[in-house]
Structures are given as C-alpha cells and as structure tokens.
Amino acid sequence: MVTTRGRLDADDPTERVGSWDFDEADAVVLYVHGLGADAESARDQAYTAQLGLTAATGRAAESDGPPVIGYSWASNVDWEPAKQTADANGAPLADWLSAWADDDGRPIYLFAHSLGARVTGATLRELAERGQTDVLASVSLFGGAIPNDSVAVDGRYGPAIAAVDAPVFNFHSRNDRVLSWVYRASDRTRAVGHGGLASSSSAAPASYTDVEVTDLVADHYSYLEPEEGCLPRAVGQIGFE
Secondary structure (H helix, E strand, C coil): CEECCCCCCCCCCCEECCCCCCCCCCCEEEEECCCCCCHHHHHHHHHHHHHHHHHHCCCCCHHHCCCEEEEECCCCCCHHHHHHHHHHCHHHHHHHHHHHHHHCCCCEEEEEECCHHHHHHHHHHHHHHHCCCCCCCEEEEECCCCECCCCCCCCCCHHHHHHCCCCEEEEECCCCHHHHHHHHHHHCCCEHHHHCCCCCCCCCCCCEEEEECCCCCCCCCCCCCCCCCCHHHHHHHHCCC
16 A cells, blocks of 8 residues: 555655565556545455456456555545545655656556545646656546546646546446435536536547446446456456556
C-alpha cells in the first residue's frame, strides 16, 4: 500500500506500508479507492482488485499477474470533506507516480473506483501542469463519481486527459444505483460512472473511451469483484499481456 492518511501536511505525504515483494513483475496496477474507506477497507479493496485481476487475466495464482498496489487516502469522512481530500491528494499522488517513473520505471496501470476518480482527475491535472505526461500506461475509471461533463475536452479534467500520454477508459453501468440516486442527490449532477460522458457535452478527448458494462456490473460495489465484475472486459480493453 501507499498511504497519505494523516500525512497530507508532511514534507513527504506518501508512505509505503506492507509487503513490496514483486521484483519479478513486468508492470503494476495502482488501485485508488472511493468514499468511506478506512485503512483496513482500503487494503481489502486493493486485495479484491488483485483477486479480480488474477481471475480476469486467467492466471493460476496472484503472483503470476501484475501486482496491485493500493493507494490509501482518508476518504472515511462526509461527502464534501471527502471531495476536498480527494482534490488534495492530486499533488501527492503525482509526486509518487513521478518518483516511481524515475526510480523504478515499470509501467503503471491506474484503476480508480468511485470517488477515486476525483483523486485521479486531480492527479492528471497536476501531471499535465508539470509536463510529466508519460508516467502512466493507462487510466481506468470504474463507477467514477465525478460529473459526466467533467471529462469533455472543455470540462474540469478534459484538458488533462488530452495532455497525458495514456489512454483513459471509463467503465460505466446503469445498474449503479449509488451513482444514479445517492450521488445525483448529493452532487446535483449526473455521474460519468453511470452513463458515460454527457451527450450534451462537447467532444471527448481523443484518448478517452467510454465502455458500458451494464450487462456485467450489478451495483456500485461489483466492478472489480472476481467472477462477477467487469475486469474481463477491462483487461481486453486495456491490453494486459
């Protein structure tokens, strides 16, 4: 895991915790969780993503596929403070990704669930502003809890999506009632994770792709579940070896 919990004001906000024994891996996945996760839940969600990815890639064991690093941030607060914290994690995550590119260099595939999409959007904006556009292999949003016009070319995150040298995939499901009801009532917008880019918005960046997974995803918490989520489709879209 990488964590910024209780560390956002530190000189180095990110801290490595847990096992980092994956020297033989050719690439890694960074998983960014959403709202309401404490440290234990963040770790459990990252492990679920690891199990789902192992199943989706047809590997015999977890150690055979790309290892999943969890990015743990203090999202176990109310909605408005959580959005502010998500934004505040953009710079630390951009710092960490840049350091990884310099010190390690293995490709990173970023997976973001729910409000983790806001952390990711803030990170992409930070990377674009710094001109560090080549630190990610791809970005995948699962049930993204950000406005459905924010990914357009003239939206909050659209210019950064266009600038970053990585494809961005948005996996969305109309079965996601958390986004269609709770998010819409709380934020008074429609979520990109429910129906994709708003049809009334301007064009999407060239590197952005909506992928509907309504037929595979039954609810907000099933996107990355082994055997029942959308990772088999995601793996095919992303192009994991």
